[in-house]
Amino acid sequence: MIKLNLTIEKDIKFAFEASIAEKAILKVLKEKGLEGIFEVDLKFVSVQEIHTLNREYRDKDKPTDVISFPIHEKVDASTPQPVLLGDIVICPEMAEEKIEKLIEHSTLHLLGFHHKED
Numbered sequence: 001m002i003k004l005n006l007t008i009e010k011d012i013k014f015a016f017e018a019s020i021a022e023k024a025i026l027k028v029l030k031e032k033g034l035e036g037i038f039e040v041d042l043k044f045v046s047v048q049e050i051h052t053l054n055r056e057y058r059d060k061d062k063p064t065d066v067i068s069f070p071i072h073e074k075v076d077a078s079t080p081q082p083v084l085l086g087d088i089v090i091c092p093e094m095a096e097e098k099i100e101k102l103i104e105h106s107t108l109h110l111l112g113f114h115h116k117e118d
Helices: 018-031 047-058 099-110
Strands: 002-010 036-044 066-070 083-090
Touching: 002 018, 018 036, 018 099, 036 099, 047 066, 047 083, 066 099, 083 099
Parallel strands: 002 036, 036 083
Antiparallel strands: 066 083
């Protein structure tokens, strides 16, 4: 069984259905065979805000579409419950892909999966 506690914050005007984010995150958790209680914070921000975050946390002085801030290095069945996965920050204006795909991709990062190894 999977239980998801999702918090959504919007610093900008942006129409978005919470069920889309829930579906995307649950899809990744199920695909990775995880069960338990998981918490994710999802935030939608402006181009200026994502640029600032990208510069401060990734040393990249440009805006991006999404940044993941995982709490754990890797999440698996042995991670103590409930699991605070971390934060997903999305700039809808920069997002060229569907928001749902960005959320799925970011959830993989929160679980500890990264581009080079996976």
